[in-house]
Amino acid sequence: MDFFEAVEKRYSYRGEFESTPVPREDLIKIVTAGTKAPSAGNLQTQSFLIITDPVTRAAIAEIFNHKGISTAPALILLVSRRQELGPNKISFELKDYGAAAENILLAAAALGYATLWTDGETSMVSGRQEKLAALLGIPEDHSVRAVVPVGIPKTPGQQPPRKPFDELVKFEKY
């Protein structure tokens, strides 16, 4: 699939997934796209955890109680690492992980899979990140930012409309 087609085809899928497994080589392709994302200072604070094991998926499903996360044959966890940069000790981890996340969503869309970026549900419900860290052995200076279910959607959807182009894009002067 052409890059621009993948950009159009990607959407947030919140329904149930078919049980069809996602082949390992596809998962590797998808996370490789994540590793190719830019990162501040090329420090690569983003990392990825692929989970297909049914027991671990069930344990994660229990933490979330979410239709997509419970049924997806594969989960990709987006993990960031705290890393201070420069004299002002700025941590770019959220930007680094965000860039990687978008690459992952687009790569999955290009291969025909549906996904959902669940940062809100991971970070806004207290205790979830801690439970995931304990379950999965996430180091203390790392955070699970989102669990991304990946698979074939039972009820495919599409991207919701965007604001008008002219509202979001200006030429020469804002």
Ligand SMILES: Cc1cc2nc3c(=O)[nH]c(=O)nc-3n(C[C@H](O)[C@H](O)[C@H](O)COP(=O)(O)O)c2cc1C
């Ligand atoms: C940082 C971030 C966090 C998000 N967290 C969630 C989430 O927790 N749950 C969810 O259903 N969607 C989440 N989304 C998906 C957005 O709701 C979605 O991208 C937006 O509504 C536009 O729809 P689209 O992805 O289908 O184009 C998140 C997206 C981003 C970028």
